[in-house]
Amino acid sequence: MTNPLRDALAAGRFCYVVELVASALTREARLLEAASGLARIPAVVAGSVTSYAGGAMGHDPLRVAAAARARGLTPNIHLTCVSQDRRGLAKSLDDMHALALENVFALTGDYPGARDQPPVFDLDSVQLVRLIDERRRGGMPFHVAVAVSPFKYTEADCVYQYVKLEKKIAAGADVAVTQVGWDAPKFAELKRYLDERGLRTPLLGNVYVLGPKTAERMATGRPPGCWVSPELLAAVQAESHASDGGRQARLERAARTVAILRGLGYAGAYVGGTHDAANIAWIIRRADELAPQWEALVPALGYGADGGFYLPARTLSKGAADEANARSRADRVPRLLDWLGHAFPVSRDTWLRRALTRVVEWIDRRKPAAALLERVELAIKKPLFGCQACGNCVLGHLEYVCPQTCPKQLRNGPCGGTDQGRCEVVPDKPCIWVAVYERARASGDLEALKTYVPAPDRQLSGTSSWINYFLDRDSRPTPDRH
Ligand code: SF4
Structure with a gap:
């Protein structure tokens, strides 16, 4: 069976993926009607079926995906x-394979709303890519x-997004899709x-x-990771006073964004906010017309944050990092612990490790002693x-920094929900990944941030990590899993 998404990316043919929001508010029949319309547009290579968009339950994405495919639209689930948890995710993958559904969009996901089931977050998105x-x-x-979200305007948020993308690519990602944003x-x-x-x-830019209404929500940072600047909000509100309610201006902005993405060398556009086939066809036609003059369109797509961070070329190069380091003061506790680790090495086969292993084996054979050590470890x-624990x-x-203090328990870097270095779930706290x-x-x-950290063995919860180590x-990370 062919996969138009895979084929278009492999051939370097600019393509379109259109988001189908399978939320509880959208009737399934309407979604499938939209899928039928999109299937008739050759440049649309997939419909991206959401799951848990904005942290709220929707339709079963597998059922919607199978039905969309039956109408001729290749799904991206x-x-x-x-x-x-990892077993449930593996089962979903098995189900997808049984239904011959190939395209999967691996995401951490938004933190659920208060009225939904408590979240699981057994794996993070990098570990999920590994599983797939x-x-x-x-x-x-x-x-x-x-x-990936380039639309982060503090250094830590932004660079960590890119580092995490590198980890996802190393784990097996085939294509990256940007978060929404209006900043060329x-x-x-x-x-x-x-x-x-x-x-x-290949990159798909979010259009x-x-x-x-959505601009107003996004201007307040909802859904997490989506952000509309005050200038863009004002522009969209002004457009909405036109006789068509701003429809034409919206589509024009989308077409211009597509033209810019093509000019920048993106592999395609990931279109959201409409799945109406007539709108999508118009955007594609207009973007084709605008493509030759894409550079002239760039200045108008500049809705970034005032004074926000933009990455200079090769920031992570050694020279730039050294210069930055000379200005920074190292944190004392981590540096002391690093020094101890070097002075008394136990991560490789040394006399100290062998001696400590013998002591730990002795403790492990005695349940009360093991429990006592666990309590001592936790107390420290x-x-x-x-x-x-x-x-x-x-x-x-x-x-x-303990990854268990991240509300999503991520181990490989921040999710896309951070807002100016603040946590998506607890906005009055800094995201732990900034530290x-x-x-x-x-x-x-900074290179160490690229180390792949596997998911914890949850059966060891409540036991001494010193004994387990x-x-x-x-x-834990091992050299061959970097
Ligand atoms: S044992 Fe687990 S919970 Fe405790 S500090 Fe280490 S990573 Fe965090």
């Missing part, structure tokens, strides 16, 4: 870590899309970041057909790091 890749190696021909220099920045590193992973690490300690790989980034930068080791029971 969103698979999030919100409500399924393992299945692919087992003969299931999945095509994996991942998300940021679209260009992401493309340049990949080009500078020789990464050829959202923005009306006044809880006040220092907010330890939650997960039993699989990766503090040493994450600049001594990881700042410390890595201060110690001149010395007895090699825990789940």
Whole structure:
């Protein structure tokens, strides 16, 4: 069976993926009617079926996807870590394979609203890509899309997004889709970041057909990670006073964005905000007309944050990092712990490791002693790091920031929901990954952020990570998994 999305990307043919929001508010019949219309547009290579959009339950994405395919539209199914653990996700992949559905969009997912089921977040999006890749190696021909947001306006948020994308690519991502945004220099920045590193992973730029109601919501940062600047909000509101309610102006902005993406070398556009076939066909036609003059359109697509961070070329190069490091002061506790790790090495086969392993084996054979050690470990690490006794300690790989203090328990970098360095779930708190980034930068080791951190073995929760470490029971990065 052919896969138009995979084929278009492989052939370097500019393509369109249109989002079908399978929310509880949209009647399934309407979604499928839209799918039938989109299937008749040759440049549309897939319909992207959401799951849990904005943190709220919707229709079963697999059922919607299978029905869309029956109407001639190849689906791209969103698979999030919100409500399924690794077994559930593996089962969903098996179900997709059984239905011959290849395209999967691997996402962390938005934190659910208060009225929904408590979230799971057993895996993060990088671990999910690994899981899919393992299945692919087992003969299931999945095509994996991942998300990235260049529309982050603090250094830590922005650079970590790109670093995390590199991790997703290393884990097996085939294509990256941007978050919504209306800032051409940021679209260009992401493309340049990949080009500078020789990464050829195709990019789809998000082109959202923005009306006044959605603009108002996004101006307040909802859904998480989506942001509309005050200037763009004012422009959209002014347009909405036109006799057509601003429809034509919305479509024109979308077509101009597509033309810019083509000019920048993006592989395609990921269109949201409308799945009306007539609108999509108009955008495609108009973008074709505008393509030759794309550079003249760039200045008008500049709705970034005032004074926001833009990545200079090759920021992560050694010279630039050294210069930055000279200005930064290292955090004392992490540096002291690093020094201890070097002075008393236990991560490789040394006399100290062998001696400690023998002591730990002795303790492990005596249940009360093991329980006591677990309590001692927690008593030390809880006040220092907010330890939650997960039993699989990766503090040493994450600049001594405990990943269990992230509400989504991510281990490979921030989700896309951060807002100016603040957490999506607890907005009055800084995102924990800002501290990881700042410390890595201060110690001149930004490369270490690219280390893949596997999912914890949840069965070890409540046990001593020290015992698990010395007895090699825990789940932690190993050199061959970087
Ligand atoms: S990673 Fe696990 S063991 Fe380490 S500090 Fe965090 S909760 Fe505790």
